Amino acid sequence: MRITQGMLSNNMLRNLSKSYENLGTYMDQLSTGKKVNRPSDDPVVAMKGMNxxxxxxxxxxxxxxxxxxxxxxxxxxxxxxxxxxxxxxxxxxxxxxxxxxxxxxxxxxxxxxxxxxxxxxxxxxxxxxxxxxxxxxxxxxxxxxxxxxxxxxxxxxxxxxxxxxxxxxxxxxxxxxxxxxxxxxxxxxxxxxxxxxxxxxxxxxxxxxxxxxxxxxxxxxxxxxxxxxxxxxxxxxxxxxxxxxxxxxxxxMSSNEDADMEEVIMNLKTQESVQRAALAAGARIIQPTLMDFLR
CATH class of the missing domain: 1.20.1330.10 (f41 fragment of flagellin, N-terminal domain)
Structure with missing residues (x-):
C-alpha cells in the first residue's frame, strides 16, 4: 500500500487527538480524585458506584x-x-x-x-x-x-x-x-x-x-x-x-471509585512525555519540497 503525505498527516492528527484525550482523563482524575467522572469512562465502575x-x-x-x-x-x-x-x-x-x-x-x-x-x-x-x-x-x-x-x-x-x-x-x-x-x-x-x-x-x-x-x-x-x-x-x-x-x-465505595493519586500522577507525567514526543514527531511529517532545494 502506498503511503501518502495525507495519510501521514491524518494519522498524526488522530494520534494527537487520542493523546490529548488521555491527558484530559488523567487531569480529570487528578483534580476530582475519582477514577471515573462520567459513566462512559468505565460503565462497570459507575454501576457499582451507584449501588x-x-x-x-x-x-x-x-x-x-x-x-x-x-x-x-x-x-x-x-x-x-x-x-x-x-x-x-x-x-x-x-x-x-x-x-x-x-x-x-x-x-x-x-x-x-x-x-x-x-x-x-x-x-x-x-x-x-x-x-x-x-x-x-x-x-x-x-x-x-x-x-x-x-x-x-x-x-x-x-x-x-x-x-x-x-x-x-x-x-x-x-x-x-x-x-x-x-x-x-x-x-x-x-x-x-x-x-x-x-x-x-x-x-x-x-x-x-x-x-x-x-x-x-x-x-x-x-x-x-x-x-x-x-x-x-x-x-x-x-x-x-x-x-x-x-x-x-x-x-x-472508596476502593471502587477513588483514584490512586500516585498512579494518576505517574500516568499524567508519562502521558505528557508521550504528548511531547508526538508533537515532535508530527513536526517532521511535513517533508521538504522542491522550493526548499531551489533556494
Missing part, C-alpha cells in the same frame, strides 16, 4: 432513624426518673402523715405539697420534645393529661399505640412506653384521694391504702423503665452495627 452509594445512603438514613429513637428513649427515661422521684416523695409524705403525732394543720401542709407533686407529675406526663408529646402513643399532637382551673385532673386520655421506627433493614424498634401503665387515670385519682384524706382527717387506714397505691405506681414506673432500658441496650447494639457497616460500605 455502593445507595448502600451508604441507606445506612445514613437508618442512623438518622436511630437518632430519633434515641431522642425518644432518653427523654422518656429522664421523665420517668423524675416521676419516680416524685412518687417516692409522695410515699415519704404518706408515711409522715400516718404518724399520730401530726396535727390537722400539719397534715394540711402535707396536702399542699401533695397537690404540687401531682401537678409536677401532670407536667411530666405532658412532656413534649420537638413538638411531640412522648406519653400519648401515636397521638403526639395532643396532651394526654388535662386539668381544670383548680388543678383537678379532668381528663386522662393516654394512647398506648406503639411508635415504631425502622432502624435497620427489616427491623422496627418501639421508641415509646405504655403511658397508661405510668400516667394512667388511676395515678392521679389515687393522689387526689390521698390529698383529700389528709384534709378530711381520715384515719391511718386511708393513709395506709394511699401508701399501698403509691407503691403500686412506683412498681409500674420501674417495670416500664426496665422494659425501656432493655430496648435502649438493643439500640446501642444496632447503632454500633450501623457504625461498622458505614465504615465498611464507605471503604468499599
Amino acid at each position: 455502593y452509594r445507595s448502600q451508604v445512603t441507606e445506612i445514613e438514613q437508618y442512623q438518622r432513624n436511630t437518632g430519633e429513637v434515641r431522642n425518644w428513649m432518653d427523654n422518656s427515661d429522664a421523665a420517668m426518673d423524675k416521676a419516680t422521684q416524685a412518687l417516692q416523695r409522695l410515699r415519704e409524705l404518706a408515711l409522715q402523715a400516718s404518724n399520730d403525732s401530726y396535727e390537722e394543720g400539719q397534715r394540711e401542709n402535707i396536702a399542699e405539697e401533695v397537690d404540687q407533686l401531682k401537678q409536677h407529675l401532670v407536667n411530666i406526663a405532658n412532656t413534649s420534645v420537638n413538638g411531640k408529646f412522648l406519653f400519648n402513643g401515636t397521638d403526639t399532637n395532643n396532651k394526654p393529661v388535662t386539668t381544670d382551673a383548680a388543678g383537678i385532673v379532668n381528663k386522662v386520655s393516654t394512647n398506648d399505640r406503639a411508635v415504631t421506627i425502622q432502624v435497620a433493614n427489616g427491623t422496627d424498634l418501639k421508641s415509646n412506653i405504655n403511658p397508661s401503665q405510668v400516667f394512667g387515670s388511676n395515678l392521679f385519682a389515687d393522689i387526689e384521694k390521698f390529698s383529700e384524706s389528709l384534709r378530711s382527717g381520715q384515719g391511718n387506714e386511708a393513709l395506709q391504702q394511699s401508701i399501698a397505691n403509691i407503691d403500686t405506681h412506683i412498681n409500674n414506673v420501674v417495670n416500664e423503665r426496665a422494659d425501656l432500658g432493655a430496648r435502649m441496650n438493643r439500640l446501642d447494639l444496632i447503632e454500633n452495627r450501623l457504625g461498622e457497616q458505614e465504615v465498611i460500605a464507605k471503604r468499599i
